[in-house]
Amino acid sequence: MFDKGPYVWQPQKLDMFRKSRKAQDKRLYVWQLPVRLSHWLNILTITTLIITGYYISDPFMHAISEDQSIMAKMRFIHFVSAHILIASAILRIYWLFAGNKFARLKEFFPYTKEKRKEAIEFIKFYSFLKKEVHHPIGHNALAAISYSFTYFMIFLAILTGYALYSESHTGFFWYLAGGWVFGIISDGTIRLIHHSVMWVLTAFLIVHVYIVWLNDNIEGNGLISSIFTGYKIYHKD
Template identity: 35%
Template sequence: METVKQKTIKEVYVWELPVRFYHWINALCIVVLSVTGYLIGRPPALQSAAEASFSYWFGWIRFIHFVAAFVFFFNFVLRTYWGFVGNKYAQWYNFIPLKKSQWEELFNVLKVDILQLTTKSIPSIGHNMLAGFTYFFTFLAFLLQSLTGFGLYAAMSDSWFPKLFSWIVPLLGGDLPARNFHHILMWFFIIFAMIHIYLVFYHDYIERNGLTSSMIGGWKFVKQDEDDKE
């Protein structure tokens, strides 16, 4: 049995409960929204002689999509709020590189982890800067997807809430371009998810810091000397 005894290792509570809830609700919503969204855009061919009054499956698919969209949006709103009141790993400045040191870290991560020019690993307890900045773009995608989604939904709803978004549709030139935009952006989520999951595995494999399970329990293993750098 291979064991590694790290004398200097320490456990840090990184992801607070709201952050973890946000993450998994968000993940579930994205899966549900992508699957139902794809089906709405490209329904399967069912050859049957049925009368329309006997079934409503496509209506249900759309219903699930709309419900998941509401959950997705308000979950995102709560996370944005938590970006101002949460701990230092959850704060908004983790996602927007404003300081020079943050840009340095960003390029460093690019060099070490993505291009693999050096063999060292980079210490970061919360999000590393490249990940954080990438999440910033996913937030933008969340926003755009919510805007176009609710904007399109507004036409078939009497509720005041989706109506708040209806201005986006004429801005994009009508329902069809808005719908197309919404559809194209879905692929951003799919490709992001692929890379995201891979990189979690990668970091856990290389750094052995319990990254994967940290999003369940909240705790990460950090080498003692890395902790006090911030």
């Protein structure tokens, strides 16, 4: 039906196929609303932050007239997005303790022996050393490690970002938020970290989208649609 001949729209047959499939499948509610919300806020804000942040570091567009205020606008968008990202992070941190077992803190630190084995299995799977691998319902161990690493990167970006923000926003609150970092590392290093995180997150975005597409394709577990609906398809076998 899907791989033979020219495609013909046959709604009844498609429906039958869907029904037969549905009978075998289990739809599991995995990603709760706060998880999905935070995920999409992260995507939106991080993409915006990467673009505006790169502009701030290297102003590739030049104003034609004085009233364009490109840099001021870029900085404004950068700061607003940063605060939305922080709001998203607060929501996600809360959900690390309040969410279901796929959203909890424990999920992101696969320290048990089985989990470590699982991570190695996945490394083998992605480097063509193994043809099949068992996919757990939530995050697999390797994905969990990569997300913990990404969260740490985002944390670094927020901390160094607040530190840099405190340079133009003086006061006790901004000192608490990030100004104290200057007592530990110097201004130049803070900027270097903040800038490097941008490149790491860009690389992560590429890998993340590819791996998700790959797994959705191989596993047929509706991984891509699951981040919209929350439901993952889990097969009988």
